Amino acid sequence: MHFLMGTAVSAVNTATDATNHADTAWLLASSALVLLMTPGLAFFYGGMVRGKNVLGMLAQNYVTMGTVSVLWILGVYSLAFQGSNGLIGNLKNFGLNHIWMEPTGLSLTIPPMVFVAFQLMFAIITPALITGGTADRLKFGSWVAFSSLWLILVYAPVAHWVFSPAGWLAKKGAEDFAGGTVVHANAGAAALAVILVIGKRKGWPKERMRPHNVPYVLLGAGLLWFGWFGFNAGSALSANTLSAYAFVNTNTATGAALLGWIITEKFRDGHSTTLGAASGAVAGLVAITPACGFVSPVGSIVIGLAAGAVCCLATGLKNIFKFDDALDVVGVHLVGGILGALLIGLFGTAMVNGANGVFYKGGWTLMGHQALAVVAVVAYSFVVTYILAFVMEKTVGLRVSEEDEAAGLDLSQHAETAYESATFSDGSRFLSNFTSNN
Template sequence: MLISAALVMLMTPGLAFFYGGMVRAKSVLNMLMMSFISLGVVTVLWVLYGYSLTFGNDLGGGLLGGFDFVNLNNIVGTLVGVAPTDAAAPWVDGHQIPHVVFVVFQLMFAIITAALISGAIADRAKFWSWTIFIAFWVTIVYFPVAHWVFNFNGVTGTDFVGGWIANKLGALDFAGGTAVHINAGAAALALVLVLGKRKGWPREPMRPHNLPFVLLGAGLLWFGWYGFNAGSALGAGDLAGVAFLTTTAATAAAILGWLIVEQIRDGKPTTLGAASGAIAGLVAITPACGFVNPLGALAIGLVAGVLCALAVSLKFKLGYDDSLDVVGVHLVGGLTGTILIGLFATTSVNSAGKEGLFYGGGLELLGKQAAAAGAVMAYSFVATLIIAFIIQKTIGFRVSAEAEATGIDEAEHAESGYEFSSLRSGGTTSAKHAEHTAEKVSATAAAGKEG
């Protein structure tokens, strides 16, 4: 579980490279920082009150956890997990792990969920406004939603009551299709509407400046995703193996689905498409990985690859500037995987799950999955819209037009990702040396004219 937690932590730097390569060169550092700052802000809040609001005893109605674990009190020396007779949670065989390990594992989910949103507003957000947004967003949106989805009755305390989606509705979400991807995707759409379009979009081409970065980031995300999905089994057993296998199968199918769409639509399969297809498959299989067999995983991945490839073009038709396709990949992919559980779930791979429509379960599970997805999407969208609007009207959320034109890296961080000077760089190149070199060039040019 500690290794799984470390793998999920690696996903945030991986996301930074994935997003960083997709922006223009003048925005790469800001894009990297928007992911990295999530590591700082969310961790501090998680220790102070975030874990408690997520996994504490419910305050009423299955909406929010209590204050049992404020400042991470009362966790050392205790276990979390489910007893073998508790069929509500997705873990079979009664897995239990040290409480403190569960705390750090779930922390990494909170960190990357906030970071995911940043890609939608690339090139135009103030860094400190984004930082403040993260603090409010995880407090008002992520912690409650994660409580709804991840906090099963009795998991963190013998008599503790958990969230309404996990326990009352009974929808299935093994590793975070609702709490992570639908949540982040809906928030991204709300932010895009508040901040508006980038200057020149879609008239000017805004191509990725470093596709190798994009593939590196996608590879790191895929690697870390095994901790995300297989780690959610809470133990290195058969269920973890199922999640590992279905994650791989769905991701592979999604790559093919995305590239086939590109070939038919554009005439060429692209590197960016392959990387995006992989992420679409990973997103879609996340809620389903512990409830479907490998054949179901292939179907989910293929459908997600096709739908997400088609969805990313909607921003041009509908006029919303989702810079790096967070809505098209995470919202659409999350919805796809969450709802398709209602078709492909089977208790043959997880006795704690339910049967989907294709395995004789009828429409009941499909309805529960749609209800969970719709509730998370609506709450996240509305709450994010309000948070972003308040920040925009008070301290301002968007950089100036001049900063956006000249480069957000220089404007927000006084740095640039690349040194394009023709002069020698490094510690031995001083300003005086550069000035002296320029004077010599001018003198040589003048002598040539006189000659």
């Protein structure tokens, strides 16, 4: 007994000895920054929906902060990061028991509990990203159930494959610094699957649904940009040169993508829009997420410009293929996440970190690993999400009734309205006013 206690104490001491206080402080701060991204996302999306659905959008995002925070502690963290199986972790850290154990394969300079907090924030925002695609038509209770199951069935395994050194994609040599595949391509593919199950918003695309508050969108994009420094620079898991590279690359690519989007718009539509500036910034943040710790700042400019232009054009895909991706989760997160993951194959440089890509005489090996990661994550996420959404739609129902959809999620799901003169500001009074030119 005495011996056993001694072992436990020495294990705690070992962890304490390896702890770097600067790293720990930066990761705690980063965790808070990443948490702020979800309210930012809620307003980014909330401004783009009609005024009768803004609370519904905010509620779906905020409730995810509730459910994931609890589920993460209860076992999802453990499934993602503990255990040497390549496909899925185990439940050794259920309830954060034995949390002095480091996540499998990582030797951290921060207490494992800080790693738990930091990774939790990623697990919150990833399902929340899906709500942009499914906007205006999900039952609140069904979203709570769906996002919880999705976290366990899709997020935990995919995070394990890529983020855990024990995961099979990480072992193959696929690089994803902060979650281009795990977070963005994953959420984008999932959004597409749910959209295909639940169908279009009533009236789309004939009746165009104008964003009800573009200033909210800009405010949300600003919070995302700010919080993303924690997301990307925090993913160095240390306060050092690599985290500084990730920080500068993140900001550079985001600025370049903002420009890329509004320049593309100027040529295509005749105007550079504020919504386009916000969208471009987010597209840049998405694309640089996997790459920010592997590329040079000049590489970041190219990745950003490409993300702005490509994602701007990709938002048109839904009009061609007629899937109602309401707020362009496919166009921005799926396309942007894939683009960023693949561009590591070109711009990756060992001078910063990781392997060399095509442009640094590394050949096509890294690109092959990146392509494998993209295909595996997108395929798994799409298929499992489609089955989950299909089963839920046929049993409990994911989609609101036609009457509830017409009334708006705010009133039908929450018995609230966001604005004093709801009938006026929700746009419904002037619906006949909006006709499509597409």
